[in-house]
Amino acid sequence: MATAVSNVPSLELEKVAYTQDQDQEPVPGDAPPQTSLQPTVFARIPQEIFDETIDWMARPTFLGAALVCTAWYPRAMHNLYFTVRISTHARFVLLAKLAHAYPRVRSWLATTRTLFMADMKFPDYKMGWRPNTGPILHAVPLVFGRMMSGLQSLDIEGAVHPHMLPKFALALSQFKTVKSLRLRVTTPNTVSQILWIISSFPQLTDLDLHSDTFVAIPESSGNTRLSHFEPRCDIRLRRLRIQTDGFEVQPSLTGAFVGWLVRSDICTSLDDLTVCWENSTSLPMMVGCTNRILRAAGPSLTRYLEEAVDTDSEQHANLVHNTSLRSIGFGLGLIEDAKPTHRWSRLVDNLTSILSTVRSCQLEHISMAFLFKITDDGLRVDGFRKVLENLNLMGVHDIMRRSYFERLKDVEMTIMTGHRSRLHYVSEADVRQELLATFRALLKPWCDRNIVRIDLSRRW
Structure with missing residues (x-):
């Protein structure tokens, strides 16, 4: 060669x-x-x-x-x-110089479909904005907005100077063809600024929003008002993902954002909704906001996923309005020991509360995740058998036999196990076998139809 x-x-x-x-x-x-x-x-x-x-x-x-x-x-x-990634000032300057000097570089930039623009030098909110961090996010759309005329996916992560946000949102509108947006901007002053950023993309169909975007907004009632600053847009989302990662978010901020989504009919065509939450005092608020989105989406929604494996809460979304669901997924929480029957009873109640709200006769796939933490050196296999003897499974089994689940083709149960102490009385293999037997009994109506797949994996 x-x-x-x-x-x-x-x-x-x-x-x-x-x-x-x-x-x-x-x-x-x-x-x-x-x-x-x-x-x-x-x-x-x-x-x-x-x-x-x-x-x-x-x-x-x-x-x-x-x-x-x-x-x-x-x-x-x-x-x-x-795919182009701009995450440092040097990288940004180099690409800008090449694009300015060489027409062929500009022609290739017109073929870019995915842009990652990130500035990981986050400011210290307690000390105020630090200009020496040299943010670059606000400059990227100004320089490359028109060059990347075919851009479809945009990932924004990092810090934008609060005073630059209005101009930043205006510059983002040059990415006219963007359909997918992941937003993790950590310096908005008001909810309205977040809305203006999202509204900059008239063809947007996919939105991934991280709660960092709300965390930095100052606690002030004026910051949660939208009034006449609320942007109007014709966006019709198909996929929405909201992630919290355990951050404590002000209910008024998230409520204002979700209220805008609902009032603007942005979610009326929603096909796929994913929410990621962890144990926090914000969990009841997140569940309430999720229910508002589910109600707005109505029969257009076909897939719903709760990524909440580690949470021990019994609160879950209400799916009664989503009559066209084909796939749902959720976490059942965690149990730290096999002995306390009341923890397993809570798990059964948890599963019952979710399945009882299903009203879709088109449901084909259900995925569940469960975390079992072994912490007791005296754990014995017979503890699982006592659990089954004391559990009342009649109610949840009756729900599993409802007509809404007749078209089910696949039920996937993921059990993540781990232990932090050395077991002396029972081997881990025995524990895994007993877990399998316990969940087969829990899901018996579906196991009898041979549609259940149980996967055990190590977490620690």
């Missing part, structure tokens, strides 16, 4: 930058190499094989592949520019 001639200034500039900072991703130059593969065995290999090979390459190798020959250049460049 012939060696390509590296006579492109911008490629040489990037090679220098890449060798100086290995954790940065390369930015190729403006022209392909002028060499070709020698007419050897490679000439008998279809170009599609080379393209497939390049697709499977690691991202840092795309620059080298682009320098091999003219046949490899288009595919390597396509893969390199398909």
